[in-house]
Amino acid sequence: MTARIILHLDMDHFYTAVETREDPGLQGKPVVVGADPKGGQGRGVVATSNYEARKSGVRSGMPISRAWKLCPEAVYLPPNFPLYIRVSGEIMAIARRYADKFEQWGIDEAFLDVSSRVKDFAEAESLARQLKQEIQEKEKLTCSIGVGPNKLVAKIASDYQKPDGLTVVKAEDVEKFLSPLPVRKLLWVGNKTEERLKALGVSTIGDLAHFDPAVLTEMFGVAGTQMFLMAHGVDRGEVEERGEVKSISHESTFEEDVGDVSTVLETLDALADNVAKETKEQRLFFKTVTVKVRYENFETHTRSKTLPFMTNRSQDLKKTARELLFPYLSPERRIRLIGVRVSTFVSAERQQTLT
Numbered sequence: 001m002t003a004r005i006i007l008h009l010d011m012d013h014f015y016t017a018v019e020t021r022e023d024p025g026l027q028g029k030p031v032v033v034g035a036d037p038k039g040g041q042g043r044g045v046v047a048t049s050n051y052e053a054r055k056s057g058v059r060s061g062m063p064i065s066r067a068w069k070l071c072p073e074a075v076y077l078p079p080n081f082p083l084y085i086r087v088s089g090e091i092m093a094i095a096r097r098y099a100d101k102f103e104q105w106g107i108d109e110a111f112l113d114v115s116s117r118v119k120d121f122a123e124a125e126s127l128a129r130q131l132k133q134e135i136q137e138k139e140k141l142t143c144s145i146g147v148g149p150n151k152l153v154a155k156i157a158s159d160y161q162k163p164d165g166l167t168v169v170k171a172e173d174v175e176k177f178l179s180p181l182p183v184r185k186l187l188w189v190g191n192k193t194e195e196r197l198k199a200l201g202v203s204t205i206g207d208l209a210h211f212d213p214a215v216l217t218e219m220f221g222v223a224g225t226q227m228f229l230m231a232h233g234v235d236r237g238e239v240e241e242r243g244e245v246k247s248i249s250h251e252s253t254f255e256e257d258v259g260d261v262s263t264v265l266e267t268l269d270a271l272a273d274n275v276a277k278e279t280k281e282q283r284l285f286f287k288t289v290t291v292k293v294r295y296e297n298f299e300t301h302t303r304s305k306t307l308p309f310m311t312n313r314s315q316d317l318k319k320t321a322r323e324l325l326f327p328y329l330s331p332e333r334r335i336r337l338i339g340v341r342v343s344t345f346v347s348a349e350r351q352q353t354l355t
């Protein structure tokens with residue numbers, strides 16, 4: 001295998017950073033995005049907090065009531081997912097242009113294989129700097145980037161100096177870099193594994209790298225072998241391009257709530273035609289059809305069916321959408337909105353190679 005250079009990009013305190021960009025009044029204050037704290041009685045958890053709130057010990061996933069105890073003075077905000085998804089899409093569009101192969105990973109991070117764009121780690125570093133700068137200029141947000149010879153090392157490196165970090169780990173420096181870090185940093189070493197390793201006297205990645213691999217395999221099976229390789233910074237996983245589009249949908253709110261079944265079905269057909277057209281334009285085939293119906297009292301239902309075949313035909317979509325919608329149609333119940341969505345895609349290119 002020829003040497004690779006991989007970047008891992010991770011946005012800094014993503015949800016709270018976006019909220020602060022939208023409302024500069026939040027700057028410098030502790031901010032928590034998550035469930036409503038209700039004066040300490042709230043249920044649900046913290047989605048994220050900014051670095052000011054983290055100083056008080058607030059963490060992602062923690063009960064919101066606990067966050068409230070640790071940091072009652074923070075500004076608590078509910079999540080605005082449509083906003084985060086939009087900003088994420090913009091960031092990914094910028095980052096994608098820097099890579100030969102690009103893989104989004106979660107809402108705020110991505111792997112970039114830049115092997116053919118740069119000739120060494122020094123060039124990769126300046127490419128990473130450019131990317132950071134473009135995101136800063138266009139999105140007014142900071143990120144942290146790790147550069148390494150594979151995804152594992154790049155991911156650990158992006159987390160190494162946060163926020164606004166840039167950490168480059170050359171192939172020859174991998175073991176030195178990993179050695180002092182806690183084993184937890186090896187991505188899927190969970191709490192339980194961590195405890196068992198501790199019992200063996202293994203707390204750093206270096207400890208793990210120097211452990212007898214046969215014992216690890218005996219104790220943890222394949223995962224043990226995997227861990228040992230990771231401790232040596234070995235990761236053959238490729239940056240995998242994934243189709244960006246997860247679903248295509250159209251919906252329509254009636255000017256006035258509708259009781260007439262034929263009007264509803266006509267609209268459903270028109271929506272299905274639009275969805276099918278867009279699917280074809282994107283050179284995709286779908287397998288799953290979902291319809292959504294909202295009654296005048298805002299009661300909302302969605303129902304899906306997965307077809308036994310891939311298709312892009314409008315008539316398949318219309319037939320399935322009608323079938324799904326029929327149980328919800330009744331002259332007594334007036335409808336406010338209907339929608340049609342398709343998902344579970346295979347790209348046209350892939351489909352051709354399969355058949």
Ligand code: DCP
Nearest residue numbers: 010011012013014015016047048049060061108
């Ligand atoms: N998130 C969430 N619940 C969690 C973890 C994360 O809802 N338990 C959301 C909120 C985060 C976003 O995902 O803003 C990205 O998660 P990260 O783990 O990357 O955390 P942040 O970007 O918030 O902080 P960091 O600067 O440490 O990356």
Ligand code: CA
Nearest residue numbers: 010011012013
């Ligand atoms: Ca992040």
Ligand code: CA
Nearest residue numbers: 010106108109
């Ligand atoms: Ca992340």
